[in-house]
Amino acid sequence: MELTLWTYEGPPHVGAMRIATSMEGVHYVLHAPQGDTYADLLFTMIERRDRRPPVTYTTFQARDLGGDTAELVKRSINDAVERFRPEALLVGESCTAELIQDQPGALAGGMDLGGIPVVSLELPAYSKKENWGAAETFYQLVRALLKPQLPPPGAAKPSPARWRQEGRRPRVNLLGPTLLGFRCRDDILEVSRLLGELGIDVTVVAPLGARPADLLRIPSADANVCLYPEVAGPVCNWLERSFGMPVVRSMPIGIGATGDFLREVTNLLEMDSEVIAAATNAEAEQRSRLPWYSRSVDSTYLTGKRVFIFGDATHAIAAARIASRELGFQVVGLGSYSREQARDVRAAAKELDLDALITDDYLVVEKAMAEAAPELVLGTQMERHSAKRLGIPCAVISTPLHVQDVPARTSPQMGWEGANVIFDTWVHPLMMGLEEHLITMFRHDFEFTEGHRSHLGGAPDGAGIEASGTKQPTTGAAASTETTTATAVASAAAGATAAPAAALAENGLHWSPDGEAELAKIPFFVRGKARRNAESFARAQGLHRIDAETLYEAKAHFSR
Amino acid sequence: MGAVAPWAPAVTAGGQESSSHLPPVLRESGQREVFCGLTSIVWLHRRMPDAFFLVVGSRTCAHLVQSAAGVMIFAEPRFGTAILGERDLAGLADANEELDRLVRDLLERRPEIRTLFLVGSCPSEVIKLDLGKAAERLNGQLAGRVRVLNYSGSGIETTFTQGEDQALLAMQPLMPASDEPQLLIVGTLADPVEDRLIDLFGRMGIERVRSLPPRRSTELPPVGRGTKVLLAQPFLSATARALQARGAELIPAPYPFGVEGSRLWMRAAATACGLAPAAIEAVLAPLVERGRRAVAPHREVLAGKRLVLMPDSQLELSLARFLHQECGMELVEVGTPYLDRQLLAEELALLPAGTAITEGQDVERQLERVRAARPDLVVCGLGLANPLEAEGIATKWSIELVFSPIHGCDQAGDLAELFSRPLRRRNLLQFS
Numbered sequence: 008m009e010l011t012l013w014t015y016e017g018p019p020h021v022g023a024m025r026i027a028t029s030m031e032g033v034h035y036v037l038h039a040p041q042g043d044t045y046a047d048l049l050f051t052m053i054e055r056r057d058r059r060p061p062v063t064y065t066t067f068q069a070r071d072l073g074g075d076t077a078e079l080v081k082r083s084i085n086d087a088v089e090r091f092r093p094e095a096l097l098v099g100e101s102c103t104a105e106l107i108q109d110q111p112g113a114l115a116g117g118m119d120l121g122g123i124p125v126v127s128l129e130l131p132a133y134s135k136k137e138n139w140g141a142a143e144t145f146y147q148l149v150r151a152l153l154k155p156q157l158p159p160p161g162a163a164k165p166s167p168a169r170w171r172q173e174g175r176r177p178r179v180n181l182l183g184p185t186l187l188g189f190r191c192r193d194d195i196l197e198v199s200r201l202l203g204e205l206g207i208d209v210t211v212v213a214p215l216g217a218r219p220a221d222l223l224r225i226p227s228a229d230a231n232v233c234l235y236p237e238v239a240g241p242v243c244n245w246l247e248r249s250f251g252m253p254v255v256r257s258m259p260i261g262i263g264a265t266g267d268f269l270r271e272v273t274n275l276l277e278m279d280s281e282v283i284a285a286a287t288n289a290e291a292e293q294r295s296r297l298p299w300y301s302r303s304v305d306s307t308y309l310t311g312k313r314v315f316i317f318g319d320a321t322h323a324i325a326a327a328r329i330a331s332r333e334l335g336f337q338v339v340g341l342g343s344y345s346r347e348q349a350r351d352v353r354a355a356a357k358e359l360d361l362d363a364l365i366t367d368d369y370l371v372v373e374k375a376m377a378e379a380a381p382e383l384v385l386g387t388q389m390e391r392h393s394a395k396r397l398g399i400p401c402a403v404i405s406t407p408l409h410v411q412d413v414p415a416r417t418s419p420q421m422g423w424e425g426a427n428v429i430f431d432t433w434v435h436p437l438m439m440g441l442e443e444h445l446i447t448m449f450r451h452d453f454e455f456t457e458g459h460r461s462h463l464g465g466a467p468d469g470a471g472i473e474a475s476g477t478k479q480p481t482t483g484a485a486a487s488t489e490t491t492t493a494t495a496v497a498s499a500a501a502g503a504t505a506a507p508a509a510a511l512a513e514n515g516l517h518w519s520p521d522g523e524a525e526l527a528k529i530p531f532f533v534r535g536k537a538r539r540n541a542e543s544f545a546r547a548q549g550l551h552r553i554d555a556e557t558l559y560e561a562k563a564h565f566s567r
Numbered sequence: 568m569g570a571v572a573p574w575a576p577a578v579t580a581g582g583q584e585s586s587s588h589l590p591p592v593l594r595e596s597g598q599r600e601v602f603c604g605l606t607s608i609v610w611l612h613r614r615m616p617d618a619f620f621l622v623v624g625s626r627t628c629a630h631l632v633q634s635a636a637g638v639m640i641f642a643e644p645r646f647g648t649a650i651l652g653e654r655d656l657a658g659l660a661d662a663n664e665e666l667d668r669l670v671r672d673l674l675e676r677r678p679e680i681r682t683l684f685l686v687g688s689c690p691s692e693v694i695k696l697d698l699g700k701a702a703e704r705l706n707g708q709l710a711g712r713v714r715v716l717n718y719s720g721s722g723i724e725t726t727f728t729q730g731e732d733q734a735l736l737a738m739q740p741l742m743p744a745s746d747e748p749q750l751l752i753v754g755t756l757a758d759p760v761e762d763r764l765i766d767l768f769g770r771m772g773i774e775r776v777r778s779l780p781p782r783r784s785t786e787l788p789p790v791g792r793g794t795k796v797l798l799a800q801p802f803l804s805a806t807a808r809a810l811q812a813r814g815a816e817l818i819p820a821p822y823p824f825g826v827e828g829s830r831l832w833m834r835a836a837a838t839a840c841g842l843a844p845a846a847i848e849a850v851l852a853p854l855v856e857r858g859r860r861a862v863a864p865h866r867e868v869l870a871g872k873r874l875v876l877m878p879d880s881q882l883e884l885s886l887a888r889f890l891h892q893e894c895g896m897e898l899v900e901v902g903t904p905y906l907d908r909q910l911l912a913e914e915l916a917l918l919p920a921g922t923a924i925t926e927g928q929d930v931e932r933q934l935e936r937v938r939a940a941r942p943d944l945v946v947c948g949l950g951l952a953n954p955l956e957a958e959g960i961a962t963k964w965s966i967e968l969v970f971s972p973i974h975g976c977d978q979a980g981d982l983a984e985l986f987s988r989p990l991r992r993r994n995l996l997q998f999s
Binding site: 008009010011012013014016017018020021040041042043044045046047048049051052053055056057058059063064065066067068069071072083086090101102103106107131132133134136370392396 | 598599600601602603604605606623625626627629630631633634635643644646647648649650651652653655656660662665666668669672673676689690692693694721722723724726931948949950951952953954956957
């Protein structure tokens with residue numbers, strides 16, 4: 008058993024639902040108890056879809072368990088096929104159905120369903136999770152549909168430059184975007200536009216918006232762009248092995264990464280040198296506003312801001328590069344819940360002299376965040392909870408998400424426009440430069456108090472400490488009491504337990520009153536780090552008491 | 568398609584329904600588009616902030632609760648899930664030891680918790696994990712600090728609001744015994760509504776009015792022979808019966824939705840407590856008059872409109888009665904996930920003759936009926952609301968009714984407004 012307050016991913020059958028619902032003409036029969044239809048809301052409410060997901064649930068109840076649940080499955084499959092006439096059928100189980108072992112996939116295989124392709128899904132709900140379920144479903148579906156097209160073993164690989172001989176523009180598939188993915192809707196538009204500008208066509212976008220018939224056209228492209236490895240990794244690998252289709256693996260999130268991506272695509276397709284040159288960094292800088300915004304003097308105060316990053320592997324790695332190289336932040340924590348891509352996250356962390364945090368335990372993430380004492384958290388919907396608890400500004404960069412991260416406006420993460428969106432989103436929750444200076448200089452104001460960020464429009468009594476960029480309908484009552492006492496904020500920011508008197512630190516260290524007073528003068532967003540530094544400095548020096556002088560000693564010691 | 572007028576055959580199949588004045592009931596089975604009882608945690612955690620709800624289940628259960636409540640940002644979570652892993656299923660890990668360890672970890676983080684609910688789920692029920700025993704054992708270990716209770720919110724056993732019924736049932740043995748006379752209002756009420764109703768009963772002359780669930784999980788009301796139980800919610804079958812078994816008397820009444828329902832509900836309680844009709848009417852008359860005035864503008868929007876309610880919370884019959892009787896709506900179909908004929912006898916008597924009631928659901932067939940009937944308003948869950956709107960059918964999402972202060976004469980206008988709002992909105996929006 009594992010205690011979970013918040014889960015980063017749903018069960019694997021939700022991943023399968025994401026594939027079915029993203030596509031057209033695919034239906035999913037899910038053996039599941041009454042109540043599991045809650046998952047429909049993810050699509051009708053969070054994604055705000057105007058149609059019911061193409062999912063038929065058996066919704067068995069306790070009284071059915073005494074009867075023939077297998078018969079119920081068969082009836083549901085029959086009814087679904089007759090009613091919805093899908094072009095392909097997925098059949099699988101949810102976690103409870105997995106326990107009663109009706110083998111719905113095998114049952115469907117034995118039924119006469121008019122010859123439509125049936126994919127039986129084996130998704131172990133007690134060991135795997137949502138992204139794995141999506142990847143497995145997508146892989147099984149593509150494999151089932153493309154089997155008849157498989158080239159004989161030993162057949163020559165198609166050349167990625169065959170477009171030239173065939174006298175047409177090069178073309179690629181965009182694989183991986185789904186509903187409930189992070190900003191997939193607008194990423195596709197942005198990436199298609201980037202490629203179009205270089206003369207590259209997009210053959211199939213899948214699963215989002217594709218029909219089974221579209222999946223049959225996948226091999227006609229010159230290469231696959233693996234846009235979301237969490238979902239499309241296994242499919243792209245299989246297409247590479249079986250059809251010899253090369254895969255573009257760099258992720259165009261951020262300026263540098265978008266340049267890398269365009270160079271990888273154009274090189275791989277063996278395009279002309281002037282096309283490849285169009286993808287240089289110098290060119291890139293002209294296409295997005297992020298480089299100039301980040302260079303402009305208003306952004307100088309962003310230098311060295313301590314940032315903690317957590318999310319799926321793709322977005323966490325991309326965010327780390329943008330934060331450290333394109334915004335000038337200091338990345339003080341990097342992690343992911345995507346175990347499948349753990350190696351990549353570790354490599355990215357190593358480049359930043361960090362140890363990657365690979366976990367799906369929300370409490371472990373919260374603890375690491377508290378210890379790193381960042382000034383900004385870039386995470387998921389879950390990190391907003393911890394950031395609120397710790398009083399740290401936060402922006403969402405990855406799933407899991409909630410309804411406010413499926414916005415009406417165009418808001419990609421990828422490409423040039425994606426970088427613009429990222430600049431605005433990440434900087435917004437931070438205190439603005441002038442306010443930051445003035446709060447540091449004058450600490451007795453009746454309106455602009457500790458932790459207050461007036462550009463977020465909160466009330467002066469501390470509603471401004473609201474830890475997210477988006478305004479939340481919370482009362483902020485707990486937060487407001489924190490803002491009034493400097494020590495409480497300090498201890499919260501330092502991740503200490505909410506001991507009322509912060510005078511006694513861990514390991515028998517003692518803060519003198521003048522030490523406490525001096526600490527309180529440090530701006531709230533770096534105070535946690537200052538406390539930590541002072542304490543580790545005192546321990547290293549064998550001191551038991553921390554006074555104002557110790558604090559200044561530590562400051563000099565750690566200054567760079 | 569045979570689905571347009573499907574009620575007649577089921578009546579005879581159902582047996583004795585036709586012998587009474589009760590309307591015919593169609594019993595349907597098929598795919599059900601409803602929540603499981605775990606969802607009750609979403610409002611119970613606010614009603615009793617000193618309680619923690621620990622679901623023992625799968626990642627699906629965790630995902631359900633967080634999808635429902637996770638749009639709120641919690642500095643301190645009030646609920647969590649003990650997710651079963653393969654080791655638990657294979658019997659490699661002792662489930663009881665695992666649970667004890669988890670509860671210790673949890674209480675270390677949240678020492679202020681006073682009542683811990685172990686909430687059963689479909690997986691825990693299917694593998695027959697004995698959470699009752701576990702609660703007993705943990706109670707022994709944590710005596711004096713935390714009380715541990717157990718109920719099932721599984722989808723195979725409970726639908727949506729039945730989770731509250733089960734939670735209240737679980738609290739029932741901890742209620743002290745006392746035969747002192749009191750009026751006990753049972754079922755979650757919004758705080759201001761609760762205050763208001765207690766005040767009104769006080770003005771009539773009822774001295775002791777208590778509520779279940781209480782605002783603090785440790786302050787449970789007593790129960791005994793002097794207790795008169797007034798149900799504020801129609802989904803409390805098991806709780807009502809358990810209270811009766813302890814000597815309490817159940818006051819038969821319709822439910823306090825709308826002016827009429829609230830009036831009859833309060834009058835039934837006051838009469839059962841032995842008050843004189845004059846004292847009762849003196850308090851009720853101005854409330855009723857004012858309530859009718861508040862409903863009137865919404866009646867203008869709603870009168871003559873055709874209404875379908877899909878099954879969700881068991882509030883459907885009471886709401887249908889209010890919307891028909893006081894707002895002039897025409898009832899096309901009233902669905903309920905479960906019909907307790909005893910608890911709803913008073914409501915059934917107030918519904919117009921021939922009201923088409925369905926118990927249970929076959930969602931595809933029900934949607935066919937909706938499309939064929941083209942009602943003016945459909946009360947349904949969020950899984951269906953946007954898709955129906957996209958088909959041009961106005962909807963009112965039903966879950967909101969469990970989260971809004973809708974009980975009592977003073978709330979009748981607000982309740983009507985919840986239904987008139989989507990219709991007014993459709994008239995308001997124009998993009999040309």
